[in-house]
């Protein structure tokens with residue numbers, strides 16, 4: 001079986017500095033993989049490199065094959081097609097994905113229309129409006145017609161993240177990449193957005209690359225993890241193995257930090 005995403009010896013560098021060192025892992029169709037590691041360990045850069053979205057000044061080498069296409073060195077045109085179909089990313093801060101001056105319904109309509117055209121079944125006017133409302137309903141936004149007319153600043157942080165998720169779904173991706181999708185939200189909203197992602201991934205049979213430093217959330221969301229430290233994978237395996245029987249000292253220290261945080265919250269020493 002060919003994997004949906006295969007990284008082989010992927011490195012990312014800037015100037016003389018290497019930020020990701022020879023990373024290799026693969027993700028099968030419908031599989032859920034977590035990328036964990038402390039801040040600055042290279043989680044986001046891995047996702048950006050895998051989808052050809054590295055910012056200017058950063059250079060990737062090695063291989064990242066997404067849905068059968070080599071991303072590293074691919075022309076922008078090819079990458080655009082791939083991002084609109086094979087993979088979509090939900091970022092930590094929904095405002096980065098949203099245009100502040102455009103009604104959110106129109107923003108969801110754009111990727112929907114693009115994907116429909118690519119599929120040879122173009123959507124226009126009334127049918128497109130209906131598809132937008134259906135997508136807003138799917139991400140459990142209340143009163144979709146009202147939300148569709150709203151501008152991003154008129155929505156709550158959780159509602160904005162639901163819009164960003166709807167825009168990702170509009171691409172009908174085989175792979176959803178969620179990069180710390182709940183970090184910017186309050187705790188109750190975090191739980192709702194996680195439950196939403198969990199449901200959508202299951203219902204649409206998408207693969208999930210889930211980036212987070214919240215280990216309990218990762219344990220509940222994915223089945224396999226890769227542990228990154230300073231741009232290198234130090235450990236990888238099933239959640240049960242890596243969390244239950246960590247081999248690397250760094251993984252042990254991440255787990256110990258998560259446990260002591262939990263104990264502090266419970267008020268036990």
Ligand SMILES: Nc1ncnc2c1ncn2[C@@H]1O[C@H](COP(=O)(O)OP(=O)(O)OP(=O)(O)O)[C@@H](O)[C@H]1O
Pocket residue numbers: 014019037038039040041042043044045046055057058213
């Ligand atoms: N555009 C850039 N130019 C130079 N260095 C960068 C750039 N973007 C990221 N880096 C560096 O690359 C390293 C990895 O960053 P990355 O954002 O992937 O970490 P992360 O694990 O996702 O962290 P966080 O959890 O804080 O988002 C960091 O040392 C960061 O400073």
